[in-house]
Structure formats: C-alpha cells, structure tokens
Amino acid sequence: MSEGHVNDGRNGSPAPFSRVVVVCGSSGDSSPVYSVVINSDGQVLYKGRAFVIQEGRHEWQLSEDQIQAIAHVIQDSGVLDLGKSETNSTQENSRLVAAIRLPGVKPIVVDNVEDAKALESFVARIGKVVGLYAYVHEL
Numbered sequence: 001m002s003e004g005h006v007n008d009g010r011n012g013s014p015a016p017f018s019r020v021v022v023v024c025g026s027s028g029d030s031s032p033v034y035s036v037v038i039n040s041d042g043q044v045l046y047k048g049r050a051f052v053i054q055e056g057r058h059e060w061q062l063s064e065d066q067i068q069a070i071a072h073v074i075q076d077s078g079v080l081d082l083g084k085s086e087t088n089s090t091q092e093n094s095r096l097v098a099a100i101r102l103p104g105v106k107p108i109v110v111d112n113v114e115d116a117k118a119l120e121s122f123v124a125r126i127g128k129v130v131g132l133y134a135y136v137h138e139l
Contacts, residue, residue, distance in 0.1 A: 018101040027095040083108030
C-alpha cells in the first residue's frame with residue numbers, strides 16, 4: 001500500500017504525509033473528548049475518553065481510496081497554511097488541535113484559537129473520510 005500524498009508545492013508533485021493527529025479536549029462542557037491518529041499506511045488509532053459514542057481504544061484500516069482522500073483534504077483545506085512549527089506551543093485553552101506530519105518536516109500544528117472554523121471544517125472532513133461519526137457524534 002502506498003503512502004498518502006499531498007502537493008508539496010514544488011513542481012506539482014505529490015509528497016507523502018506521514019501522520020495526521022487530531023486531539024479534541026474538554027472545554028468544560030459535554031463536548032467529545034477523544035484522539036485519533038491516522039498513519040500514511042491507513043492505520044487509524046482512536047481513543048475515546050468522554051462524551052463519545054465509543055469509549056476506549058479502537059483500531060481500523062483505511063482503504064487506498066480513503067488514504068488518498070485524506071491527502072486531498074490536507075492539500076485542499078488550507079490547514080497547512082494555518083499551522084505553526086511544533087516548537088511553538090499551542091494555546092492552553094485550545095479545545096481542538098490537529099498535527100500534520102510530512103516526511104522530513106517538523107509537524108505542523110493547528111489549534112482552534114488560530115482559526116476555529118477552518119480547523120473544525122478540516123476535522124469534520126477528515127472524520128467523514130475515516131468514519132469517525134461511528135465513534136464521535138460531534139466533530
């Protein structure tokens with residue numbers, strides 16, 4: 001199985017993504033608390049903690065089409081432009097954080113303080129591709 005690819009901006013050639021991580025924490029209400037890791041080989045690792053449909057650890061495998069769909073979401077969403085290097089800390093009050101790793105590049109971290117609507121849209125699109133709605137009722 002090949003790696004997921006996003007456009008690296010150089011001569012239009014695709015670059016593989018290594019990993020996408022989404023962490024949704026509590027904001028003091030009944031918002032879902034979970035994390036999901038999506039690896040370029042299609043492995044999905046989910047951990048539901050509170051206010052989710054499925055609590056605990058779950059793992060599943062994505063198809064090649066789903067892996068490519070994730071790469072397209074990363075490329076088309078503009079989320080990479082919103083991010084910052086992992087060396088910069090995210091805001092303490094961030095309820096939703098996404099990290100995207102491209103090979104040979106420090107992870108790009110986006111938190112909901114920077115651009116909440118864009119990040120929420122990105123997470124919803126990723127969630128639809130990987131089937132998170134079976135685990136989390138609100139993305």
